[in-house]
Each structure stands twice: as C-alpha cells, then as structure tokens.
Amino acid sequence: xxxxxxxxxxxxxxxxxxxxxxxxxxxxxxxxxxxxxxxxxxxxxxxxxxxxxxxxxxxxxxxxxxxxxxxxxxxxxxxxxxxxxxxxxxxxxxxxxxxxxxxxxxxxxxxxxxxxxxxxxxxxxx
Numbered sequence: 001x002x003x004x005x006x007x008x009x010x011x012x013x014x015x016x017x018x019x020x021x022x023x024x025x026x027x028x029x030x031x032x033x034x035x036x037x038x039x040x041x042x043x044x045x046x047x048x049x050x051x052x053x054x055x056x057x058x059x060x061x062x063x064x065x066x067x068x069x070x071x072x073x074x075x076x077x078x079x080x081x082x083x084x085x086x087x088x089x090x091x092x093x094x095x096x097x098x099x100x101x102x103x104x105x106x107x108x109x110x111x112x113x114x115x116x117x118x119x120x121x122x123x124x125x126x
Contacts, residue, residue, distance in 0.1 A: 022098030036106030
C-alpha cells in the first residue's frame with residue numbers, strides 16, 4: 001500500500017506563488033519515485049481536472065490551463081513530488097490531489113493512477 005499526503009495549500013492572493021508537496025509512505029511508498037506521478041485538481045461542482053505529471057524518466061506534461069505557470073518536479077531522495085505554482089489566478093482555486101500511476105509513464109487519464117492522496121485546498125483571492 002501507498003499513502004500519499006499533500007501539503008502546502010492555503011489562501012493566497014492572485015499573482016502569488018505557492019509550492020505543493022506530495023510525500024509518500026507505506027510498504028510500497030517508493031513507487032512515488034519509481035512510477036509516474038500526477039497532480040489533479042477539483043473545484044466545487046466540477047470534474048477532477050488533470051494539471052501536470054512527471055514520468056519515471058523526468059519527462060513532464062502539463063494541461064494547457066497551467067502551461068508556463070506551474071512546474072512539477074521530483075526529489076527521489078525525499079520520495080516527494082512538488083508542484084510549483086506561479087502567477088496564481090482565482091480560477092486555480094480547487095482541492096489539489098497527487099496520484100501515483102500504475103506505470104512509469106504518465107498521462108492525463110485518471111484511470112492511469114492507482115494511489116491518490118486526500119488533497120490540499122488552495123484558495124486564490126482576487
């Protein structure tokens with residue numbers, strides 16, 4: 001089993017920056033370092049939305065809505081994945097989730113992901 005814990009959310013003003021963290025633990029916690037990891041978000045009344053992902057080989061992918069503003073990275077020594085968010089907008093307000101994929105290579109489909117965290121809330125005020 002893998003337990004994922006997101007942290008770093010909060011209330012910020014538009015234009016601010018924030019970094020989210022996703023740490024893994026558990027018997028198979030190393031899968032966060034060995035498999036692809038994605039970030040998703042869900043706003044009230046909306047479907048869960050793909051944000052970014054990083055494959056085992058470091059290749060990153062982003063949703064168009066965050067391209068150029070967000071950056072995903074991984075620290076294998078800490079078994080943690082980060083999401084750096086810059087130029088935040090009120091439309092970024094949502095609960096943010098990290099997820100570990102079943103394989104080494106990532107994508108935007110939620111069915112690719114096996115383990116999910118509980119989420120961290122981000123609110124961006126205008």
